[in-house]
Amino acid sequence: MRFLSESTSDGATEREFVHDGVPGILWTPAGTGSPSRLVLGAHGGGQHKRAPRSVQHASRCVAAGLAVVTLDSPGHGDRPRSAQDDQFITDIRSGIAAGQDVAALLSEYNALMAARAVPEWRSVLDALLGLPEISGDGTGFWGMSMGSAIGIPLVAAEPRIRAAVFGLVGASGTLVNAAAQVTVPLRFLLQWDDQLIARDAGLALFDAFGTRQKTLHANPGGHHDVPEFEMDSAVRFLAR
């Protein structure tokens, strides 16, 4: 892991890094003498490591005493897109514009994304847990939409992650199988009028999680309308 920059403001130290070719940002509470627990923050489709929602979520976590890491997902942010990435994005965008049901396309794209991103996250976690400012005492995961499609198989595979917030994603074959292997406490956010995720598919995925410590929070509104109070509440959940 190679750190590229470091700056501190508003109580948070921000460091850009590259790890095995993957660009990321690590935020830690500034000036605390003790190691902070870590939250892995995975952005949604079409977003990147410094998307406004990711940065906002990171600053709330840091204010609660947590460290946060975000990465550019494969084909996102500063990373090159493959021809296959381009084709998926074109097909998904044109499907949405034409009012078609893009659930199957999104699932397929997300599954390919997860296959590439999960090993990256595990390798970044190895590196970060070696830093003295990061505590290994219970890592959390946060990611909505494509971030959940990556996070669910990641949390299923990674025993060091002990709590997770998922949401805005529906049941598909691979995701249901991964969800069944998730045994940590989790919160699952759904938007009741999500234009991309069918209500039944979201509820079916909540149903599929293997853990008994799972809570569904659903609010009116579309895919991009998760209320601010749910973001705050999710940070409190991860901080516990």
Place this chain on the structure above:
Amino acid sequence: MRFLSESTSDGATEREFVHDGVPGILWTPAGTGSPSRLVLGAHGGGQHKRAPRSVQHASRCVAAGLAVVTLDSPGHGDRPRSAQDDQFITDIRSGIAAGQDVAALLSEYNALMAARAVPEWRSVLDALLGLPEISGDGTGFWGMSMGSAIGIPLVAAEPRIRAAVFGLVGASGTLVNAAAQVTVPLRFLLQWDDQLIARDAGLALFDAFGTRQKTLHANPGGHHDVPEFEMDSAVRFLAR
């Protein structure tokens, strides 16, 4: 309203009362100089004004600075049962014991209960809002199961109630119509494995509420397994 007793412990003043033949309890924060906002707490079927869950909820509300009133519902607690009450209770109990679907029976019983209880709650509210220790600045409602079946038409009819926590109840004709008229912020609790309320019926009722400020919280477990953290969280919601 005739007060029968008064005692104070653990920062709460408890007064038993009778109002137009309806027995109830009022808890208020002790020793505060200013009026407290009020929460109406309606117990579930087969319970009463001093059921453990109601008392526990009241003490949490008082700790958060709220006053709470509970009543014995018609045919419950210290109140006489009609022959019709007895028949419903017998039928519901034997249906549950035989593993039958009692949803329609419960809906019918609950609708009759609401028709009797809603005017009682409104009259008690009139009386309590006349007390100097009760603030009229935003009353809340809390009630699960039969408590929601009473509360949903009550909140639909009563503009002085400004926030509500409902749950453990499913869609039926009269309840769906009342829910559509509820326009205040609300939280709706469902148990994912509720043996009395079909999951789809609960989700359909959440869908039916007329307000846009509604949040569904669902947790694994049966009708009587609402987690403690949801009770705490609901008090914070009502205190806002």
